[in-house]
Amino acid sequence: MQYTPLPNKAPTSDRSKNVKANMKRNQIIKRSLSYFFLALFSIVMIFPVYCLLIRSFMSDTESSTNALWPSKFGMSSYLAFFDDYNLWYLKNTLFICVMKILGVCIMASLTAYGLAKVDCGCNKLIFTLILSTVLLPAMVTAIPQYIIYEKINWNNSLYPLWLPIWFGGGAMNIFLIRQFIRGIPNSLCEAATLDGANSFTIYLRIILPLIKPILIYLAVTNFNAAWNDFEGPMSFISNNQEFWTLSLSLYRRSTSVSNPMFANQQMAIGVIMMIPGVLFFAFFQKELMEGVAMTGLKG
Numbered sequence: 001m002q003y004t005p006l007p008n009k010a011p012t013s014d015r016s017k018n019v020k021a022n023m024k025r026n027q028i029i030k031r032s033l034s035y036f037f038l039a040l041f042s043i044v045m046i047f048p049v050y051c052l053l054i055r056s057f058m059s060d061t062e063s064s065t066n067a068l069w070p071s072k073f074g075m076s077s078y079l080a081f082f083d084d085y086n087l088w089y090l091k092n093t094l095f096i097c098v099m100k101i102l103g104v105c106i107m108a109s110l111t112a113y114g115l116a117k118v119d120c121g122c123n124k125l126i127f128t129l130i131l132s133t134v135l136l137p138a139m140v141t142a143i144p145q146y147i148i149y150e151k152i153n154w155n156n157s158l159y160p161l162w163l164p165i166w167f168g169g170g171a172m173n174i175f176l177i178r179q180f181i182r183g184i185p186n187s188l189c190e191a192a193t194l195d196g197a198n199s200f201t202i203y204l205r206i207i208l209p210l211i212k213p214i215l216i217y218l219a220v221t222n223f224n225a226a227w228n229d230f231e232g233p234m235s236f237i238s239n240n241q242e243f244w245t246l247s248l249s250l251y252r253r254s255t256s257v258s259n260p261m262f263a264n265q266q267m268a269i270g271v272i273m274m275i276p277g278v279l280f281f282a283f284f285q286k287e288l289m290e291g292v293a294m295t296g297l298k299g
Contacts, residue, residue: 052274056267077081077268078105086249086269092158093245097226099162101219108169108218109211113203117189117262127178138231146235156240161232165222173218180214181207214292220280220288227276246273 055063056077058070063077114120125280131153149155168174184207192202233248244252250269253261281288 039110049274050272052267055273056264058264060262060264063262063267077262077264078272080265081268081272086246088122088242089244089246092243093227093247096158096161096229096245100165100222100226103162104169104173104222105215106169107166108173109177109208109215110203111169112174112181113207115168115174116178116181117184117186117197117202117207127174130168130171131175134175142235155236156243157237158243160236161226161229161245170222173222176218177211177214180211180268184210184229213287216284216287217290220284223280224277228273 051068054070057070057075058067058072059074059076062070111130115123115130145160146155150159152173154160188206189202192206197205216238228247229245230247230251233243233245237243237245238248239254241252246269250261250266250273254266
């Protein structure tokens, strides 16, 4: 009987070493590419903020150049912000922000509570009608809003910028609060009802403390939206300087021919307008994350 020798094979250990080496090499390449694109993306995102911050400390003439570092740091642009005009525009902006926050926290939470916990037989229909308004583009309702506000003499005043939110609280705000409230057990409301509490007492003593995270989230987002709003002031109050906001005044004064604003002053106002958003996120980061995580989990 003739014996046929088996073909020589590479040892299994050498093959596994090669596979591990290739895997390690691929991981290094992927990680290096990830770090490279992450660094590139960070530079692209941070560079405009860097230019905004650095140019706010430059002099009036130097801020109009392409310099990336000031020859001398100065605070003149920030000191120029605290004139009578800017302080008046700041007052208008803060008033709008506060009134919008109160409107959202009060009216939207009451409406959402009624839709989530008080059964009137047509809750789903009312909620569907409210939510359907979100599908309408803002430009579709802009002209009808302007005509209505003109008829009731609201244009060239602050009313169009904060008063509409008090008529219901806003569809998206109602949706988010309703989703949050639906996660609260009905047993809490039923136990309070057995103890003699009415619907408003249940809302005030039970619902309101439990929906604090989503209220903080909506307060921060609506504050930032009102603080940075430009289209609303430009549409409704651009002809009345008494009611200008910071964003509108920045645009008007930077494009003015008779009294132009220097670039460093524009950058200083931009930095000041960034501060509230940064502070809100720093101090309410936990509540913001809870508000995002705990809405929309219940259909």
